[in-house]
Amino acid sequence: MYSLGIESTADDFSVGIVSSDGEVLANIIDAYKSESGGIHPREAARHHADVAGKVIQRAFIEAGVTPKDIDIIAFSQGPGLGPCLRTGATAARALASYLNVPLVGVNHCVAHIEIGKLINRAEDPVTLYVSGGNTIVSAFEAGRYRIFGETLDIAVGNCLDVFAREAGLKMEEGKPPGRIVEEYASRGERYISLPYLVKGMDLSFSGLLTAAINLLREGRYKLEDVCFSFQEVAFSMLAEVTERALAHTEKTEVLLTGGVAANKRLQEMIRLIAEEHNARFCKVPKEYALDNGAMIAWTGILSYKCNITTPISKSYVKLKWRLDEVDVPWVEGEC
Amino acid sequence: MLIKKGAEANLYLEERFGRRVIIKRRLAKKYRIPELDNELRTYRTIHEAQIIHRAKEAGVPTPIILLIDISRKEIVMEYIHGRRIKEVLEEASSKERENICREIGRLIGKLHSNGIIHGDLTTSNMILTSDNRIVLIDFGLSEQTKELEARGVDLHLMRRCLQSSHYSHAEEAFEAIMKGYSEIVGEKETLNVLDKIKDIEKRGRYISGR
Structure with missing residues (x-):
């Protein structure tokens, strides 16, 4: 059985084709780029509409399958930016009705966890999912991926992006802003105190962002030192909440995923925590950690096997669809 | 040790x-x-x-x-000599339970009306001493705020603990706690906080799994 998955929650339009035994046959990602940085939802959606046909075609060629071989069409139904989600959903509905195969609406956050588990052969991890739009610490309990901690305001990836832009860091083609902050941070030496905000199990990054920008504007500190301190504080917050979730659940795997997961310093911190708690550290390769179609296709298969499909009349997008609203019956092997 | x-x-x-x-x-x-x-x-x-x-x-x-x-x-x-409320509640008669829970409610009410959120209200973090005082311990997650949301979460966690460790009389215990709470903070504030708790429990993340 083959599943074609369409991902379009934010700036990436991606199509993946995955087989029911978990083999990824294609995973094509086409990113929208804006000149000023950030994402303009309507323009990103226009980009998605422009490239959709081409990306779908490339996925078929790379996978070596024809549209007739596809058994289900999966798409990211939320959470995400409205115009972007709607573009992907429209493509998915059109494909499903044209091919006359079931449509499966997939939660984007669930998909990140599932592909990470598949790639790492992990069974039941505590997951730290960090990207431009999401910051979530979660673990499976009683039928759902429960949220142990999450951001109360902006996502950590957004925090890094805005900081990079405000700091006027020179952007380079093909490098996310967070990567450039990481490079400066690696040359920093001096720690400057910044607001560290963990509230219970939840995190807040907006105060840290403002304070770091103000620090730069003061002009008393080296850019490298501010990047270093900024990163240390943001990631220590993530690490602390992840460690608490790990200690509380006593799970034996830690999965780090999302766009920010590419950061080496964050990887090191989570690895240290995993070691401390005798858990296995599971890293996700970039093409599966970033937003991608393969994760949607794979989660589509898992859902479909549990008889979860989405009739077209119920395939409207859900902009604020929370991870913990989704039943994931396949995790406990009930189907 | x-x-x-x-x-x-x-x-x-x-x-x-x-x-x-x-x-x-x-x-x-x-x-x-x-x-x-x-x-x-x-x-x-x-x-x-x-x-x-x-x-x-x-x-x-x-x-x-x-x-x-x-x-x-x-x-x-x-070091507080005494027995954890967790064990005490299991053995207590229904009348004793009511009294203990009321007193717990009064203590939480005193904390909240002074802008203190305990942050980890469980029956393991309360000790009944031999002179019949209830002592609250472990303020590691506590914070100072008067926000309704924080007070709601604090009491919600208390209720969650009752439901998981004292299943058979969880609701009656929680009601007694809220009665004691009301004696300190007043009826109006108690209703506000109860509304907030309902709100919090409706959110996906707090749908109690077990």
């Missing part, structure tokens, strides 16, 4: 100043740079001690703090 290993701190039972004491030591974390690690552990050690003290001022029994050792990130405090 190590008696409890936590994610953030360890608890030790020791002899100091000729008496039994509990030492709460915040542990250094390898993943943090030493400067930040030191800053956080220092701040939290001081903050916890301050809140324990403020709770006492609000009329809530808490352990007496004997020493705060900033360099070792330690709070040395009185």
